[in-house]
Amino acid sequence: MSTPALRFRQLVKRYAGTPVLEGIDLDIAPGECVGLVGVNGAGKTSLLKCLFDFVRVDSGSIEIFGRSHREAAARSPLAFLPERFTPPYYLTGAEFLTYMAKLHGGRHDPGAARAMLDALDLDHAALSMPAHKQSKGMTQKLGLAACFLSNKQAYILDEPMSGLDPKARARLKERLRHVRAQGATVFFSSHALADIEELCDRMAILHDGQLRFTGTPAACREAYGAATLEQAFLTCVN
């Protein structure tokens, strides 16, 4: 197998001694789309925070395209959308995208930005509106736009569908298929099992600090003898 895009090995994370992740092993291949699911509080966001070195790992390792996640340069091929994303409240949409383009080491391209807003069904008015006047869905789309404009090798998205209306969800799915067709890796958390089934090559179910299941959605249904992914998930976490 080629070098994985992401490799988690025996990852352990505790908060004040309380374990949240207790030996996570997961490889995600370049170009693969993997969905991370689990009940509220299962540790999905914590796993992603470990990946970006936002929180300290207690033991185990994480590699990004073969390099330790502790090296800042190793994280540069990644675009990230945090959970409950809100841009700095005083920045307009255009200022935020300009700022993010700089952080990603590129230059803001107003034409590309407008095209991306169209792709995600975000009104161009968001470009001149400060974030604090935007709706939850608008700021979410803005965060997604910044991610996709970065043209990174891998997109790490924490509940990317959160707050999006049905049209925007459809547009986001199109965009995810588009970046995958270009060879990008996608790793996202979600509570929407239908989205996981529709978009992902594989899914990982995190429960009680461990990955209870990793494989295709079809294999998940089969493993738990369930007609639907929802039933399979419920059996897995019960």
Ligand SMILES: Nc1ncnc2c1ncn2[C@@H]1O[C@H](COP(=O)(O)OP(=O)(O)OP(=O)(O)O)[C@@H](O)[C@H]1O
């Ligand atoms: N900074 C922190 N300090 C202490 N405990 C934390 C911290 N961050 C998260 N936790 C705890 O770790 C556990 C996992 O939280 P996390 O946010 O990773 O779960 P999640 O799977 O993303 O949940 P959700 O689906 O609700 O977003 C929870 O019990 C949470 O209270």
